[in-house]
Amino acid sequence: MSNETITQTVSERYARAAATGEQMCCPSGYNFEDLRTFIPEEVLKISYGCGTPAGLETVRAGEIVLDIGSGGGIDCFEASRRVGPTGRVIGIDMTDEMLAIARRNAPLVAANLGHRSSNVEFRKSIAEAMPVENGSIDLIISNCVINLAPDKLKVFREMYRVLRPGGRFTISDIVSDQRVPNYLLHDTEKWGNCLSGALQVADYLSCAVQAGFLGVHQLKFIPWQVIDGIHFSRRRSSPTAFGLPPCEVPSAGSWTNSDRPTIAGSRRRSARARPRF
């Protein structure tokens, strides 16, 4: 499948999900009772993340936060609460139906939070070419999206470009413990379900490092689904990302399961500090 076909198929899948409100993907780990106090049900019911990147203490008051693949806006709205009225949040998504839901709920969330106007803006774009100024973002979050992008290295390079020096990212995503085999790479339904596009964690971290990020590490690791043999386990680790193999999208292998890590990293502060690979 070409990159364009994958992007189009994924977007159609999420347009359908936005229209039906069907359940997809994984438990995110958010406290929905708490989120319900300020986020409308229309948004919460299309929460398709696999972690809580905006629910982490990493979001600080007054920051400019970018959410890649913002969907119905759940993480943007949680980030909006955390950055407060002096901060700003930009959500990016390629699917019109998702953007429509997010945009119509932004003023409602602002009112519920007691903000004079919404500090969240939603822009239509693919993650591989974001309409965001160079060096303008303090923190990037993303929840179960980069696995859906056919060119992950391009996404990480864009993330590096838009972050200010010293800026950071915290993302939740799906990865696999083995390379995804060809038969799954051509399965459009499983692309949409965040499985076919999953990279092995080492390849995933390697993309971030190749894009220039420092201190890339895993914060959390929650097993999700197993194909060809069922097995669940839970672990936490913080490996260093340096010295990993070059980033490449897998084309063959025997893939058995996928996991949901939360990964963090930061952009170097000075041009000289950049490591060479």
Ligand SMILES: C[S@@+](CC[C@H](N)C(=O)[O-])C[C@H]1O[C@@H](n2cnc3c(N)ncnc32)[C@H](O)[C@@H]1O
């Ligand atoms: C699994 S959903 C997650 C949505 C949201 N982050 C959440 O937690 O509910 C994936 C979202 O990313 C968007 N998306 C997928 N691939 C994308 C890409 N390459 N560029 C921009 N948006 C993308 C889809 O339109 C969809 O809204």
